[in-house]
Structures are given as C-alpha cells and as structure tokens.
Amino acid sequence: MTxxxxxxxxxxxxxxxALVGNPNCGKTTLFNGLTGSRYKVANYPxxxxxxxxxxxxxxxxxxAKIVDLPGTYALVGSSLDEKIVTKFLRGEIPGNSKPxxxxxxxxATNLERNLFLISELIDTEYxxxxxxxMMDAAERASIKVYGELLSRALxxxxxxxxxxxxxGFQTLLSEITKALETPTISSKRLAWIPEEHTLRRTIETxxxxxxxxxxxxxxxxxxxxxxxxxxxxxxxTTSQSSNDDIAVVSPLDRLFTSRxxxxxxxxxxxxxxxxxxxxxxxxPMEIISGVVDSLSAWASSTLPPGILTxxxxxxxxxxxxxxxxxxxxxxxxxxxxxxLEDSGYLSRAAFLLDNFMRRVGLxxxxxxxxxxxxxxxxxxxxxxxxxxxxxxRLATIxxxxxxxxxxxxxxxxxxxxxxxxxxxxxxxxxxxxxxLLGMYLxxxxxxCGVAWALKKCLLWKESCFYVMEMPPLRKPILRIILRGxxxxxxxxxxxxxxxxxxxxxxxxxLASYPKAEPGHQGNPVQASYAGKLGTAIEPAxxxxxxxxxxxxxxxxxxxxxxxxVTTLSTIYNIGDDDDEHTGLVKTLQERNQTGRFxxxxxxxxxxFYVFACMCMSTLAVCKRETGSWGWxxxxxxxxxxLAYIASLxxxxxxxxxxx
Amino acid sequence: xxxxxxxxxxxxxxxxxxRVGQKAMISAxxxxxxxxxxxxxxxxxxxxxxVTVTQRGFFGSPINIHLLGxxxxxxxxxxxxxxxxxx
Numbered sequence: 001m002t003x004x005x006x007x008x009x010x011x012x013x014x015x016x017x018a019l020v021g022n023p024n025c026g027k028t029t030l031f032n033g034l035t036g037s038r039y040k041v042a043n044y045p046x047x048x049x050x051x052x053x054x055x056x057x058x059x060x061x062x063x064a065k066i067v068d069l070p071g072t073y074a075l076v077g078s079s080l081d082e083k084i085v086t087k088f089l090r091g092e093i094p095g096n097s098k099p100x101x102x103x104x105x106x107x108a109t110n111l112e113r114n115l116f117l118i119s120e121l122i123d124t125e126y127x128x129x130x131x132x133x134m135m136d137a138a139e140r141a142s143i144k145v146y147g148e149l150l151s152r153a154l155x156x157x158x159x160x161x162x163x164x165x166x167x168g169f170q171t172l173l174s175e176i177t178k179a180l181e182t183p184t185i186s187s188k189r190l191a192w193i194p195e196e197h198t199l200r201r202t203i204e205t206x207x208x209x210x211x212x213x214x215x216x217x218x219x220x221x222x223x224x225x226x227x228x229x230x231x232x233x234x235x236x237t238t239s240q241s242s243n244d245d246i247a248v249v250s251p252l253d254r255l256f257t258s259r260x261x262x263x264x265x266x267x268x269x270x271x272x273x274x275x276x277x278x279x280x281x282x283x284p285m286e287i288i289s290g291v292v293d294s295l296s297a298w299a300s301s302t303l304p305p306g307i308l309t310x311x312x313x314x315x316x317x318x319x320x321x322x323x324x325x326x327x328x329x330x331x332x333x334x335x336x337x338x339x340l341e342d343s344g345y346l347s348r349a350a351f352l353l354d355n356f357m358r359r360v361g362l363x364x365x366x367x368x369x370x371x372x373x374x375x376x377x378x379x380x381x382x383x384x385x386x387x388x389x390x391x392x393r394l395a396t397i398x399x400x401x402x403x404x405x406x407x408x409x410x411x412x413x414x415x416x417x418x419x420x421x422x423x424x425x426x427x428x429x430x431x432x433x434x435x436l437l438g439m440y441l442x443x444x445x446x447x448c449g450v451a452w453a454l455k456k457c458l459l460w461k462e463s464c465f466y467v468m469e470m471p472p473l474r475k476p477i478l479r480i481i482l483r484g485x486x487x488x489x490x491x492x493x494x495x496x497x498x499x500x501x502x503x504x505x506x507x508x509x510l511a512s513y514p515k516a517e518p519g520h521q522g523n524p525v526q527a528s529y530a531g532k533l534g535t536a537i538e539p540a541x542x543x544x545x546x547x548x549x550x551x552x553x554x555x556x557x558x559x560x561x562x563x564x565v566t567t568l569s570t571i572y573n574i575g576d577d578d579d580e581h582t583g584l585v586k587t588l589q590e591r592n593q594t595g596r597f598x599x600x601x602x603x604x605x606x607x608f609y610v611f612a613c614m615c616m617s618t619l620a621v622c623k624r625e626t627g628s629w630g631w632x633x634x635x636x637x638x639x640x641x642l643a644y645i646a647s648l649x650x651x652x653x654x655x656x657x658x659x
Numbered sequence: 660x661x662x663x664x665x666x667x668x669x670x671x672x673x674x675x676x677x678r679v680g681q682k683a684m685i686s687a688x689x690x691x692x693x694x695x696x697x698x699x700x701x702x703x704x705x706x707x708x709x710v711t712v713t714q715r716g717f718f719g720s721p722i723n724i725h726l727l728g729x730x731x732x733x734x735x736x737x738x739x740x741x742x743x744x745x746x
Contacts, residue, residue, distance in 0.1 A: 074701030078694045112727045113703045214693045223700030224707065249713050249730075257714045257723075351732055355717045358734065465695050466721060467702065467737055470730040 013055050015180050016065040016097065020085060020121065021105035022114050023071030023388075024471050026133040028052075029480075030105055030163040031068040037483065039068075041491060050385070058177045067099070073113070075120045076212035078465060080390040089124060090209045101179050102128045103172075108138035108145050108160070111238060115230045118154065119192055123208035127183035128156045129175050136162045142240060149237040155186040164477075192229035193222075253473055256348040266349050270371055273336045277329050277375040278406065284328035292321030310512060311505070319504025322559065322617060323497050326378045327489055333372050333379040334488045338481035340368075341386060344473040354466060360448040361455030363387065363466055366396040370447070373403035374440075377618045378496075381625055382488055388468065395454045397625060398635055399447040401618045404440045404610060407561040411609050412439055414565055414581060418588035419602040435606075443610045446642065492621070499620035507559050507616075526571075530555050544608065544644065545601035545651040554614070561614045600658060604651040612643035674710070674741040675722060682711045683743035691740040703727045704741060 021027040031039070035054030052068040069088055070081035077083045084093070091098035104121055106114035111132075121128055132145055151158035157175045161168030193200050199221060206213075213219050255261055300313035340346040350364030357364050365387045373380030380400045387393040404412075420432045510530040517527070526535070534552030541551050549571050557564035565584060572587045591597035613619065613636045623632040677683055685708045688696060703726050704710075713730055714723040720735035 074697060076697045076701070078698045110727065110729050113729070116701055116703070212693070212697060216688075216691065216693065216696055219693065219696050219700055220688060220705065224705045227703065227705050227708070254714075257716075259717060347732070351714070351716055351721055351723065354734065355720050358720075465698055465733075465737060467695070467698055467731065467733045469702070470723060470732050472729075 011065065013063040013065040015062075015100045016067065017056075017101045017103055017176070017180075018088060018099035019066060019068045019103050019105065020089075020117070021071060021133075022073055022107065022110075022117060022469075024469060025071065025105050025107040025110070025114060026163045027071060027105045028068060030103075030131060030133060030161070031066065032483070033163055033166050033169065034066060041487060056173075058180070059173055060177060064100075064176070064180065066103075067096070072117065074117060075124070075209060079388060081388065086209055089126065099126070101176065101183065102126045103176065104128050104130045105133050105163075106130065108132045108134050109141055109143060111145065112227070112230055112234050115234065116226055119226050119230060120208060122154065122156070122186045122191075123189050125185045125189060127179050127185060129172070129179050130154065130156050130158045131163075131168075131172055132158060132160045133163050135160045135168070136165065144239045146237050146239075150233070153188075153233045153237055155188045192226045197225070250473060253348070256345065256473075257351055262348075262352045266352055269340070269345070270349075270368070273333070273368070274371055274375065276336060277333050277372055277379065281328040281332045281375075285325055288325050288328070289321060292317060292325070295321075311508065314512065315505045315508030316501070319501045319508075320497075322504055323493065323500045326376065326492065326496075326617065329376050330379045330382060330489055330492055331485050333383055334485045335481060337368060337383055337386060338484040339476050342474075342476035342480055344471040346386060347468070347470050348473075351470070358466075360451045362395060362451055363389070363392045366392060369396050369400055370403055373400040373405060376405050376407070377401040377403065377615065378492075378621050381618065381621045382492060384625065385488075389465070391455070394626065394631065395451050397622060398454060398631070398638075399451045401613055401615065401635065401639065402443045402447040402450065402611065404443045405561075405615075407615065408439075408609050410562045410565050410581075412436055412606055414584055414588070415602045415606050417581075418585045419592060419599045439606055439610050442607065442646075446611060446646075450638070450642075492624075496617065496620045496624055499623065500617055503616040503620070504559060507556075511556055526552070543652065544647040545598065545604045546608075550601075550605065554608070554612075557614050559616050561609060564609075564614075600651055600654045603654065604647040607650045608643045608647040610643070611639055611646055613639035671742055671744055673739045674712075674724070674743050675719070675735040675738040677712045677722075677743060677745065679712050679715055682709065682746045684709050684746055685741060685743050687742045688740050689742055695737060695740070699737075699741070702731060704731075709746070710743070 019027055019031055031052065031054065034056045039052050039054030041050060041052055050070075053065065054068075055063050055065050057063050067088070069085045072082040072085045074082070075086050075089070077085060087093050088096060089098070089102075102121060104118050106118060118128075118130060130150075132147065132150070135145070138145060145160060147158045147160045157179060159168055159172045159175050161172055190200075190203065193203060199218065202218075203222070213222065249257075256265060296313040296317040299317060300309055303309040303312070337346070340349070346365065346368075349367065352364065353367045354364035357366055366384070368386070369380045369384045371380075372383055377400045380403070381397050384393045384396045384400070387396060416432050416435055420435050423431050425431050425434060507530075510533070511528050513528060515527070531552050534555050535548040537551050537555075538546075538548045541547075541554075546554070549568070552571060553564050553567040556567040565581070569584050572584070588597055588602075592599065592602075619632055619636055622635050623629060626632065671686055674683070674685075685704060685706055687706055688699060688704065691699070708726060711725040712722060713725050716722070721732045722735055722738050723730050723732045724738075
C-alpha cells in the first residue's frame with residue numbers, strides 16, 4: 001500500500017494529467033487507486049460521455065489534477081467517447097486546458113494492440129509516462145515484459161504496475177513527479193515510418209491530432225507500418241515461455257456462446273434480473289412510499305393548515321418520495337449489470353443477441369436496458385450507459401419508455417377488469433390475459449418501429465460499428481460492482497432530484513389552485529387549473545373517445561401513470577368504504593351499462609397509456625442522460641403524438657366495426 | 660503494404676465466410692468506409708496478421724476472432740470487408 005492522499009479540490013492543483021489507454025486495460029482501476037476513489041463524475045459539456053476527475057498528491061507534497069479519459073484504441077476515434085480523447089488532447093474541450101503530462105496505460109497481456117495507441121501518443125510530442133498494467137496476469141500467463149528495454153525502445157519512462165493490488169505505484173508516482181518537473185519528449189516520433197518511405201513527407205506535415213487520413217491505402221499503410229514497428233519492439237522487449245498465441249476458448253465461454261445452450265442460459269440469467277428489479281425491489285419501494293405517505297399525512301395533520309403545509313404535504317414530500325422510490329430498483333439493476341459486466345458475461349450476451357437486435361437497428365447490449373424498462377424506464381435508461389456507441393445508446397433511450405412499465409399495470413388492470421369479460425379463448429387462455437399481453441406487445445412493436453425510424457432518419461449519419469474486444473471471463477470484484485452501484489445511485493439522486501421536485505411542485509400547484517368555491521359541487525380538482533385544462537382539452541380528446549373526466553385524469557397522471565387510477569376514483573367520488581380498485585371497477589361497469597363509458601373508450605385509453613409519456617421521472621432521467629432538452633422534448637413529443645394517433649385509430653376504426 | 664503479402668490466390672475469401680476453428684492470414688481490407696477502416700486497423704486488423712475464428716453467432720453473425728492474444732467480436736457485414744487466406 002502507498003500513502004496516497006487526495007486534496008479536496010482538484011481545480012486548485014497547478015498541473016494536470018490525462019490518463020489514456022485502451023478499453024479494458026485497467027485504466028479506471030489505476031485512476032481509482034491514484035485518487036483513492038475520491039473523484040468527481042460529470043458529463044463532458046453537451047454529450048453523454050462521462051468525465052471523471054480527481055487529484056493525487058505527489059511525494060513532495062504538491063498535487064496534480066488527473067482526468068480519466070474514455071478508453072480508445074486510436075487517436076482517430078470513431079465513437080463519440082473516443083473523439084473526446086483527441087479533442088481533450090487538442091485542448092478543445094471548454095473548461096479543460098491541455099494536460100501537462102499523459103499517463104498512458106497498457107495491458108501487459110495484450111501489449112501489441114495496446115502499443116498502437118502509444119505509438120500515436122508519441123507522435124503528439126506530449127510528455128508521456130507509460131504504466132504497464134496487469135503484471136500479475138502477465139506473470140500467470142508466463143509473459144515477461146522488460147520495462148527498461150521497452151523504456152529505451154520507446155524513449156519514455158516505463159513503470160510495470162498491477163493496479164488491482166496497487167503494486168508499483170510508488171515508482172509510478174516518482175516518475176510522474178520527475179516528468180512534471182522536467183518534461184521530456186520522446187525522440188521516437190514517427191520512428192515507425194522509414195525516412196525513405198514515400199508517405200514520410202506527407203505524414204510529417206500532418207498533425208497527429210488533426211483530421212484523420214481518408215484514403216484507404218494511406219490508412220492501411222500507416223496501420224501496417226505502425227504494427228510492424230510495434231511487433232519488432234515487442235519481440236525485443238518481452239518473452240513468452242508458453243505459446244499463448246493459440247486461440248483457446250474456455251469451456252465456460254464456449255457454453256455461454258453456444259448456439260444451443262447460450263440462449264437458454266441467458267434467458268435464465270436475464271429472467272432472474274427481471275425478477276430482481278420487479279420483485280426484490282418491491283418491498284423497499286413499498287416501505288419508501290409508505291413512509292412518504294405517512295410523512296405527508298403527518299405533516300398535513302400536525303402543521304397549521306395553509307399554503308405552506310399544503311405545499312409541503314402534497315408537493316414537496318411526495319416529490320422527494322418520487323425520487324427516492326426509484327433507488328431500490330436502480331441499485332438492484334446496477335448491481336446485476338455490474339456483476340455481468342465485470343465478469344465479462346455481458347459481452348457474451350451481446351454476442352448472442354446482436355443478430356436479433358441489429359434487425360431493428362439496435363445492438364445486443366440494448367437488451368438489458370429494454371428488459372429493465374418493463375419494470376421501470378428510469379433504471380432502464382440509466383443502464384444504457386453500458387452501450388458503447390452513442391447512436392445506439394440514444395435510440396435505446398428513446399424507445400425504453402415504450403416498454404410497458406410496472407406503473408402502467410394498475411391502469412391496465414382496472415380497465416381490463418372493468419371492461420374485458422373473463423371468458424376463455426379456445427377454452428385455454430383468458431381474454432383478459434390476452435388483452436394485457438396485447439398491450440405489452442403493442443409497446444414492443446411500437447418500439448421496434450420507432451428504433452428503426454430513428455436510425456434511418458435521424459441517427460444514420462453516426463457511425464455505429466459493433467467491432468469490439470471480448471473481455472476474458474473472470475471472477476467479478478465486489479468492490480468495483482458496489483462502487484458502480486454507488487456512483488449511479490448518487491448521480492441519479494444529484495441530477496434527477498431538482499427536475500422531479502420542481503415538476504412535483506408545479507403539478508401540485510396546478511391541481512390545487514385556484515381553490516374551489518365553498519359549496520362547490522363535485523370534485524375540487526375540477527375547479528383547479530388542471531381541472532380547467534382537462535375540460536378545455538375535451539374537444540381535442542373527444543375523437544379518442546375521452547371526455548373531460550378522463551382528460552383531467554390523464555393530465556393529473558403526468559407525474560406518474562398510476563395516479564390515473566386515484567384521480568379517476570376521486571372524480572367519480574368513490575367513497576372510502578370501498579377499496580379503490582374494486583370500487584373503481586364497479587363504477588366503471590355501471591357507467592358502461594348506462595353507455596357513459598364504452599368498452600371502446602377503455603381500449604383506446606389503454607392504447608393511449610401504452611404510448612404516452614406520462615412520467616416526468618423518465619423525462620428527467622432522459623434529460624440527465626442525453627444532456628439535451630432536444631432529445632427530452634423529442635421523446636415527450638413523439639410519444640404523445642404516437643399515443644394520440646394510436647388511440648384515434650382504435651376509437652375511430654373500432655367504431656366502424658362495433659356499430 | 661498489403662501488396663507485399665497479398666499474393667493472389669484462388670483460396671482468398673472474406674473473413675465472414677471462414678468457419679469456426681479455421682486459422683487465416685489477413686491479406687487486405689477492401690471497400691471499407693474510412694471510419695471503420697481506422698477502427699479495424701487500430702485494433703490490429705492489418706495485412707499479415709494471423710487470426711483464428713473462435714465463435715459465430717446465430718446465422719453466422721457476429722463472428723469472433725482471436726487476434727494478438729485476445730478475442731475481437733465483429734458483425735459479418737464488417738467481416739465481409741476483410742480478405743483472408745486460410746492457413
């Protein structure tokens with residue numbers, strides 16, 4: 001162990017360091033080790049790429065700011081994450097100056113591929129300290145890396161380390177200090193291209209951080225020359241006693257990716273995850289809503305009646321509750337994903353699913369976020385972080401809320417119980433179950449269509465290659481998984497609270513003001529702004545088969561869909577003596593018989609809820625994850641439009657048949 | 660550079676049509692968009708590299724290849740740009 005401590009604010013440090021390396025090279029483990037796991041997570045301005053910054057104290061007491069850049073294979077990155085690295089090194093990211101030093105990290109067991117980026121970094125003429133990570137794994141694979149030889153060949157300081165056990169950190173820190181005090185630039189710039197090569201002069205005039213070559217011949221020639229140079233260096237500076245170059249796929253890996261067993265195993269694993277977020281998170285969620293309910297009841301009964309009490313009891317407390325209630329699901333889901341990601345299984349699942357997901361323009365890794373969205377779109381959208389390409393990630397975020405989440409279930413349940421007869425179809429399946437299944441399928445079909453259209457029309461310009469490295473299967477580390485859970489819960493609480501709370505207060509205001517006149521007949525909601533709005537939109541929703549009562553219920557359920565049931569109950573003045581659900585079902589059936597609420601209206605309403613974005617938490621998380629109001633409003637807009645059109649079609653077309 | 664290793668042979672074919680377990684040497688990357696080409700090249704897919712196909716998904720995609728000591732996964736559409744000589 002080393003005595004690395006961190007200072008409170010990295011912005012006060014005079015020097016800054018960038019951490020650069022391939023994905024899966026252990027860069028983040030090194031970053032956590034250097035900063036003592038105390039770091040700030042934010043997004044790069046305007047994009048969804050996560051930015052981690054911390055500070056480290058150097059042996060002589062001064063500190064340095066250290067930024068963990070996204071993993072990349074080359075300075076000519078294709079994905080948004082990778083482009084960030086080049087922009088950062090060019091000093092083009094607002095609020096970030098050029099770093100004083102690069103700590104380049106390579107995986108000792110995968111040296112050739114890792115050194116490609118290093119050879120590009122050397123061309124940039126930045127001072128570099130090279131950390132050869134995973135020396136323990138290399139030792140196990142009988143690979144020897146001679147640091148001094150490599151240091152001479154590349155003309156940069158080289159330190160062998162093992163980030164997981166923090167071995168070699170002391171030497172690394174003293175090399176960092178030396179490099180910050182007297183920065184030196186490697187003499188090996190362009191060493192990979194012979195002086196007499198025809199491309200030499202062209203390449204000398206190009207900036208290594210400038211626009212990439214576009215001529216295929218130039219690209220392949222540069223690549224071949226770099227790899228040839230690297231190969232000659234690796235040959236001279238490493239030795240390998242066993243012949244590891246034989247492609248061996250472990251039996252477990254073979255099983256996971258098997259065409260026969262792969263899918264069943266995956267279905268069991270994903271089924272367990274779905275079960276976990278649906279059921280295991282249920283109890284803590286119920287406890288949280290229970291506590292929130294009793295808190296607001298306590299507030300309204302103990303505090304003197306007035307605007308402030310009402311604001312507290314009906315606006316702020318439920319608003320905060322609305323945020324905290326998601327924490328169990330997010331924590332459980334991120335624990336599962338962290339486990340699968342760190343063990344390397346997620347890449348196997350992506351391998352199995354890619355062929356199916358590709359057909360709608362998505363990729364294999366979109367599956368878990370979409371599956372989680374059947375429980376709740378909020379953790380679902382957060383979990384799209386495991387999708388490496390931006391366009392795939394955006395498309396997945398945009399369709400995640402079309403998966404019928406658990407909050408729609410109460411709406412479906414009440415309407416199906418009231419309007420769909422429990423007859424058996426073909427003597428086997430109940431019609432009620434079929435309609436429920438139909439609603440779920442409708443959402444999935446809609447999602448496929450939207451994803452396809454998005455990729456065709458909006459995101460087609462963005463490259464989306466599937467090409468990626470399969471990390472080896474290994475035992476996951478609990479500490480890393482828990483840290484991931486903590487990070488995602490913390491960032492959700494920090495970023496979503498403001499928006500969700502603000503929306504809760506606004507909705508509370510609209511539903512409570514102006515107050516009903518004394519002696520007002522019917523529900524007080526009717527007199528409020530929300531009620532007036534519901535009445536005002538009646539002409540617009542009439543073609544869908546909805547009256548003003550449904551209009552109010554829809555508007556009031558904007559914060560969360562399940563509120564629909566509560567609002568409809570209060571509007572119909574269902575007494576407290578009845579259970580909300582059965583009472584509402586009874587009332588709806590009576591209204592159906594008297595012709596005031598047709599079955600077609602109920603169907604149209606269910607279809608509306610399949611597509612409508614009646615969830616402000618989803619919108620808040622969408623804003624947080626896309627970093628853009630455009631995408632957020634786009635999501636709300638397209639879902640509302642889709643809901644309107646689909647309901648209109650159901651009511652109008654259905655009306656023709658039922659007449 | 661690819662000209663030095665790409666001796667024209669009847670056997671040359673796309674990586675996407677190589678069966679599991681087969682070892683092959685990359686001879687060229689053809690008609691590939693620049694961005695994908697940069698990516699492939701940076702990951703070590705250059706003429707002269709040896710690859711072994713380790714796994715294939717349903718309907719042959721994605722295709723996993725062993726290269727430079729680790730496994731890469733790519734779609735068959737992407738692998739179709741890569742010309743190889745089976746070894």
